[in-house]
Amino acid sequence: MKNNLILEMKGIQKAFPGVKVFDNFNFDLIKGEVHCICGENGAGKSTLIKMLSGAYLPDKGTIALDEEVILNNTPRLAMGKGIQTIYQEHNLYPLLNVVNNLFAGNEMTNGILLDSKGMIDKTLEILDFLHSEISPFDIVGDLGSGAQKTVEIARALIQKSKILILDEPTSSFSKKEIDFLLNIIKKLSKEGLSIIYISHHLDEVFVIADRVTVIRDGEKVNTYLIEDLDEHKLINDMVGRDVSSFYKRDEAEISDVFYKADNISGNGVTDVSLFVRKGELLGISGMVGSGRTELAELLFGVKEMNQGEIQINGKEVNIDTPLDAIANRMCFITEDRQSTGLFLDHSLVRNTVIASYAKSTSPFVLPSDDVKISEKYIRQMNVITPSVFQKAMYLSGGNQQKVVLAKWFATDCDLFIFDEPTRGIDVGAKEEIYKIMTELLRKGKSIIMISSDMPELIAMSDRVLVMRNGRIVVTIEKSEINEENILQHSIGGSE
């Protein structure tokens, strides 16, 4: 067994100011296996892999690769030793094109000169391999979240490696892309690559894992062979209580139409009509790149509408900016929390209260009120943080997502537009969020939810719209909502 280990972490200790993440943590990776790490938000998964990748140094403990201890790990060192990492949050160069993103730091050269052609060819090759439509010359900042993740995967795969680490790679993918990625991962592991895979989608875990390590509060609960594990047990280990992975929501009373858009176009969206009623959750589905985010941006006044008309409560309104939208009691939870949701350098207090300022016209605020509001919602969302004065950048990915949700729940809107609301959120917390959403619907609020998480979409939606190429191709009523139906319409007749 021992010589089978490609990687071994022993006695790992790691703390941040105010947070002790690991006390005495051990972990190992067998050659050629897919090892999944599961745990609640803030359990320490990302911290663990960042110590492997060299982004962080452990305070204590050893990391051994092929029985050789790595000292003073840095990303450069780790990459040199064949560890490739895809981080949970984007780590890209938004101003550069795809080729330059893929090879930054690992450029191909002929002598001292760059081998541009070689790099472009290799880019094309890897994009082909990933069945991606991205062009090598696209500026990465212009790509959507999903495409950006694809670029990061391509970047990791393009280098020769022994260990591949993926931290929630699928959170902005839809079903089709996820299946495709999982296939690739399986194939690579069969070819001898060792893989660490982190995901909150437990079904993915059961598809690809050879072993699973569960972390809770920085402690290893256990490492299982996949055969010895079922979903029930896994969740119980993670959360410490019983949670059903299939949430069943309570019904809410659906009444009048609250928001109605007629034949709107612009921002890559063509001729879309939709409405959502009070107490109704309208799901929007589609493949990555189908234009769902673009539609949401249009509804919220982020981007310019070329034509069409919007009515709220039966009255025509102009929504030219997010400010107008908020004044009309709408809110928009964007899919990219770091670039459009959070003020990373600011405290949770500032992050949670900023949008609610638009609610009242008084120019004054009381800092103590801000703290109270913030504490209320931070607590309600169960964000793991030493205090509400912690900077958002020091939270775990899932907890950051919860802060974004908290910001908008604090505004007490009537229409919530969610774009991938539960990205990176653990099963236990998801249930809490669904409960809050149900509560909102009960109070007569409306929700438009864009989601690539099929079970979530099916469990929560009253109706589902399916988008393709910037158009709505079908409306699926409650009784007909099921996975095959949605998928079939998303992909369209062509495949």
Next chain:
Amino acid sequence: MSNENSEQIARQTRNSFFQKMIQHENATMFFVLVLIIVIVFFVDFFSSGMVLSKAKFLSGLNISNVMLQVAVTGIMALGITLVMLMGDIDLSIGWMMCFVGTTSAYLLRNFGWSGWMIILAGVVISVFFQLLMGFIISRTKLESFIISLGFMSIYRGFTYLVTNGREITLGGNFKFLGKTSIKLTPTFKLYTPVLIFIILAILLWLIMKYTKFGRRIYAVGGNEKAAFLSGINVMNFKLMVFGISGLFMAIASMTQLSRLGTGNPLMGQGKEIDVIAAVVVGGTALSGGKGNIWGTVIGVILLGIISNALNILGVNPHYQYIMKGLLIILSVLVGYYSSVRKNNVKS
């Protein structure tokens, strides 16, 4: 776990006053300031043959001096702090002061306008031009560096046109803003400019703390896109901030004018560098979203004291430049190392 968590959150909020002081983001720079004062005091004391009455650095007279010297820079720095919190910069303020100051002097001299009227004129001109600049910057998102550099050159030309390069004296008028003072002890005077600076600093601090405006400025500087999506009309907000900064520039210009008693065409030349340096030393990031009013006040006083101390200690002017440069670098380095100790992260 959720219980534990909320308890922990509550605990942090109940921190003692002293702990809060130490953890405060201005604590380090304040400490550096105190350190410099103490060191200079001792150097002064020992070099005066250890006769306390001969050590002048902490004399009432010198303290009132330093405060008077930093007041105008301080008022400008308050305004620029807002602009920089938003992630913008303004290089035009020095020559704007020249332009506004000399124009007001011109109006007083040639049309006999009263003090209040020229103050009004100064405010109108400053705010108008800052709004114009703010309009361009907020609408185009072009680098405020280069736009404000353009305005700087324009103000310079305006100043020369108004003055033809010569001073416009006020003939002993318009003294109340700059030359009046309250005598607190026989040697310690509180000059009106200092009073204005203190009042504006407190006012701005209250605004930053207790108004939406104050909170939003951090949001705009911290993440413009997120701010836009959180319902802030970023363009108009920026416009407003430039307007407010214009108000501060007007007050600073009028105070400077009154102090000098003459509309000197070079009365503000080069001030932009002093002002921005003070704001940066005070902890405001050029990239925006980080910093605060007291930091700026500390930065202004720190740089003011460095200049003053070198003069008081009678350092040769050639060495003064070297010492000043070293002290600026050392101050921010000390600030850096103590903040690193507080939260040691690698990248």
Next chain:
Amino acid sequence: MSNENSEQIARQTRNSFFQKMIQHENATMFFVLVLIIVIVFFVDFFSSGMVLSKAKFLSGLNISNVMLQVAVTGIMALGITLVMLMGDIDLSIGWMMCFVGTTSAYLLRNFGWSGWMIILAGVVISVFFQLLMGFIISRTKLESFIISLGFMSIYRGFTYLVTNGREITLGGNFKFLGKTSIKLTPTFKLYTPVLIFIILAILLWLIMKYTKFGRRIYAVGGNEKAAFLSGINVMNFKLMVFGISGLFMAIASMTQLSRLGTGNPLMGQGKEIDVIAAVVVGGTALSGGKGNIWGTVIGVILLGIISNALNILGVNPHYQYIMKGLLIILSVLVGYYSSVRKNNVKS
């Protein structure tokens, strides 16, 4: 799918030369430059009573002049472009030139060092100090604005110490870098500084295009954290860039020294603003990651031509400041509007 894709790429690559030109990121500023040249030419032509021989703006003599005038600024701007692409700034370069230039003059004058030896000395001094500054900035991540401001003051002090405030003439020595020229037509001369500038620009362009270094500078400037995680040793990279910038500063200082024939203590004073302005006008973002060498070359020439044209047209110096400010603002505005037309986004 993949077929389509590669076809598209092929199409992109097969774009006509003209299309490429128009879409090039420097196209707009280049257009603005040409526009200004054309306008100035016509104004000059008409104000010279439509006698072509009296219109001096496009005379061989004036063109060689302008090129000579921008050469030193241009060399500095090339170096600073690297620093700014990385997201840093350097305010110390003007006084660094004073320090390095006068020190070299001192060595020549007092120790009889030869031209090549003082060039070596200049390079060693510049690179050493830039590395020192780069060391502090790269290790602490403090604002380069304030650190370089500190160095600026230090260099100023050093300059005064070396010169005691007086010029150090070269006594007619060391002319080859600044005063030699190749006569291409009876009136048009290519001066050595211009040649150096052109060679360096081409060299740097090639480096930016064909080496790892060139690619990585955009990565570091575009996202420092990602660069670190991609295995780039950001600290040492930054250090190196500052070192390289020191090399450019040395070449600029030596050229300036040779051109002036004297180590004037103010020989580079204020240059930092000209240089940074040119780089920004040329499209390099202060926040880093965006810009290129030809943009800088265009920016340098554009600002140089504005000054020259106003002199040639005999505009009163007071109005010159106004015109210059307006032209800077207008240039970047035109640049902005044409880029907006190309990809019209709202926020």
Next chain:
Amino acid sequence: DDQMSGSGSEEMKTVGFINAGPDDYYAQFGDAFKAIAGLYGMKVIEVNSDYNPDKELANVQDMIAKDVDAIAVITAAAAGSAASISAAQEAGVPIFFIAGKPELDSGTDLTGHVTDNFVMMGYMVGQWVAENYPDAVCVNMPGFLGQGPAEGEIVGFQMALTEAGMGEATILQSGEWQRTIAIPVAQDLIASGRDFDVIFAANEESAFGIIDVFEELGVEGKVVVSNNGKDDAWPYLIDGSIAATVPNPPSLNADLCIQQMLRYFNGEDFIQYLQIKPPFVLTADNLDQAIPWTVSDYLNKREANEFMWKLSDYEKNYLENKDQFAMFDQKVADYLASN
């Protein structure tokens, strides 16, 4: 320049006037130059170098390209002017210098030069102090460090004190020729409790700042001396707040330079290197000898012949005092060498 001498004085001459910087002295210089040139039917194109040697050179080149009939330069960086001079020479454009004394490359020469001697100005104030306050402790607030005039004054002043056996004058931080910058330096001087009796301010702008501070802080009994002698300072001389100054009216400098140019255009002889007659110390007692800076006053008094303004008079005066000038220059060189 063959074409030029042919067409002579009928055609309107265009002169490029390169001003050194943006302060009051230079502003008045520019005004005077344009007004007086206008008297003689010359057209002036003024440009400004912002004290920057590099920009000065560029300005000269631009004027050459502009093909003006002559160039007049006030230089802030005399030694660096060699490059400007050879450029003009090469292009065949006559070039005149005012105020600063340029160094030359071999084989090049100026067309004409009129100058005050800043070292001598500082020296004369120093002598005046030594005579009137032989036991005084002196301090000196210099002009912009690194500029020729500023450094010249420092040297001259100290030379006089040393000759008189007085102690060194402490050099304060620079007032950069400006009231605004001089004020805090003066405040710190008073606050530091430094013992001094006489303060030499490099120019009257900075002296004004010093006087403001003295007034504000109730400082009495200190003697302020300066350089410039400009009209604005006359009231201060009368009320004694400035005890003495050495005048260097820009109006006169401009006038003499233009007269040199006229002679040149007319093909007449003139002294190529003219030092303006030994400067004198201006006090309340001899204010009637002061030459106004303000153009209108200057022109009025000039018309009334109330002071000496003709080039020929100054040339005569110079020739009479030539040895004295040479001796002084030698003295300065010796002094500098010994320091």
